[in-house]
Amino acid sequence: MAFTRFHDDPARIAKQLQQQTDQGRWAIDVPGNGDKPCFQLDPQIIPQKWGGNLWTKSIDIQSSLLGIDRPLTRDCMNAKYKQYVSGASRIVYPECETLTTEQSRAIAPAWMYRDLPQDHSYILPQNPQANTEMKFSNYVNTRIFEKDNFNRDAVCPTNNQEYTKPNLNANISTTNNKKTARNTNSKEGFSNNMSSVGKNVNIEYARQQFDALNGTQKRHVR
Structure with missing residues (x-):
């Protein structure tokens, strides 16, 4: 086995x-x-x-x-x-015996260095007050700085209402509206004449006002 x-x-x-x-x-x-x-x-x-x-x-x-x-x-x-x-x-x-560590208490005891007068009356290599002040702007409030140095570029408009009036008829010249308004006898360009001519004038004026407000300047075919 x-x-x-x-x-x-x-x-x-x-x-x-x-x-x-x-x-x-x-x-x-x-x-x-x-x-x-x-x-x-x-x-x-x-x-x-x-x-x-x-x-x-x-x-x-x-x-x-x-x-x-x-x-x-x-x-x-x-x-x-x-x-x-x-x-x-x-x-x-x-x-x-060559590798030794110097003992600080043996080579430099405390009584040789403590309580001795230290004379520092020598000229420093650098001026200690040379960097007391920053040579650039600091601690300036930018909000007040921008307000003080703001200059308006655009000329202020005269005290009238012309610059606030909206332009309702930008595409059609104003001369056509003036001619249409002169042909009517009532204010706002509507005519008091209820004849077919007066109705057509009122409808045409209303269409012009609608097209001027909505910007749909096109020729209507009746």
């Missing part, structure tokens, strides 16, 4: 172990600042990545701190509490 347990496949076991040890591999194999990074003696510069107290076999040291590598017993105290992990050693970093 064939072996069908896929869980015990060698490739699957290798992949599972690789995933379980990724955290430790990242802590150990993280890219650092070089093979032998320089340890800064300056306390203001904090060691990063590699760290100043990192030892070899960091996983075994972490397991020892968690108590995984010792049995749960009270009989042998010397075997229970191990002081060192076998094979672990401290990583030696070269010391760098």
